Amino acid sequence: NKVHEATGTGTGVLGDQKSVNTYYANNTYYLYDVTKPMSGVIATYDNNNGGQYSLPGYYVTDSGNTFYSERQKAAVDAHYYAGEVFDFYYDNFGRESYDDNGSDIVSSVHFGNNYNNAAWVGNQMIYGDGDGSTFTYLSGADDIVAHELTHAVTDTTAELVYENQSGALNESFSDVFGYFVDNEDWLMGEDVYTPGVPGDALRSMSNPTQYGQPAHMDNYQNLPNTEQGDWGGVHTNSGIPNKAAYNTINAIGQSKAEGIYYRALTVYLTPSSTFSDARQALVQSAQDLYGSTTANSVASAWNSVGVY
Numbered sequence: 001n002k003v004h005e006a007t008g009t010g011t012g013v014l015g016d017q018k019s020v021n022t023y024y025a026n027n028t029y030y031l032y033d034v035t036k037p038m039s040g041v042i043a044t045y046d047n048n049n050g051g052q053y054s055l056p057g058y059y060v061t062d063s064g065n066t067f068y069s070e071r072q073k074a075a076v077d078a079h080y081y082a083g084e085v086f087d088f089y090y091d092n093f094g095r096e097s098y099d100d101n102g103s104d105i106v107s108s109v110h111f112g113n114n115y116n117n118a119a120w121v122g123n124q125m126i127y128g129d130g131d132g133s134t135f136t137y138l139s140g141a142d143d144i145v146a147h148e149l150t151h152a153v154t155d156t157t158a159e160l161v162y163e164n165q166s167g168a169l170n171e172s173f174s175d176v177f178g179y180f181v182d183n184e185d186w187l188m189g190e191d192v193y194t195p196g197v198p199g200d201a202l203r204s205m206s207n208p209t210q211y212g213q214p215a216h217m218d219n220y221q222n223l224p225n226t227e228q229g230d231w232g233g234v235h236t237n238s239g240i241p242n243k244a245a246y247n248t249i250n251a252i253g254q255s256k257a258e259g260i261y262y263r264a265l266t267v268y269l270t271p272s273s274t275f276s277d278a279r280q281a282l283v284q285s286a287q288d289l290y291g292s293t294t295a296n297s298v299a300s301a302w303n304s305v306g307v308y
């Protein structure tokens, strides 16, 4: 692969310039990264505004190794931020890709039409373009990319069932690792959310109620476990564990918090874990790694949101 490795340059969704790891073959360059310490690759595709049946789509290529076009922006960021999230998990925990088995990290941008969403679909990530009002290209936010790739980590570790409390934990762990990767604020999705409205976000971990999420167990929303009910409100009730995470990180610092969240996710949590189980898993992880003072801080962080 060495002979094929190249470094290209591209423009991201927000108009920022960045280097991208590319692959040279047949007189063209691909958004295809073979540089990471894993057996797999990071490959980014253009789904050509198709749906799930046309995945992954087409390789993103450029004959000059310069990815400056409007259509290439979403791919540049999906590719670059996927590499950033790989690095986060590898450098901090020695995890080789989302499954710790070196699987390819595949992303498809331009999924669907004006699709205001992004997802991990079991074997790859997909990113919509947004409708230009609610969202712009969703891969333009590194916290969203980290959020989606963390769904893949969760699916290969705790396998938290995507409904009710375990589903809200699934969502929260994705937001928490999104914070760890993009820790400049406590907001989620702000870089691509309502491009015409400055300063707002999809969610806030420090103040969940600002965007309609509960921040305490007293306000847990018992929504129906249906698609319309967002599977028991997984994107609503995640505000409670998100607030506990905000409390925890402020109490013990980001570095220790990274250690306990990763240990809880990979060692203690199970598919049906509840909020109380998560509190116990994080307290135990804190005890294991850093001792009782840290463990007590974590317990208090969860007590403050009404979870014991």
Ligand SMILES: O=C(NO)[C@]12CC[C@H](CC1)C2
Residues within 6 Å of the ligand: 116, 117, 118, 119, 138, 144, 147, 171, 189, 235
């Ligand atoms: O939380 C989510 N998915 O589970 C997202 C985050 C950005 C897109 C909109 C909502 C996907």
Ligand SMILES: [Zn+2]
Residues within 6 Å of the ligand: 147, 151, 171, 174
């Ligand atoms: Zn999610």
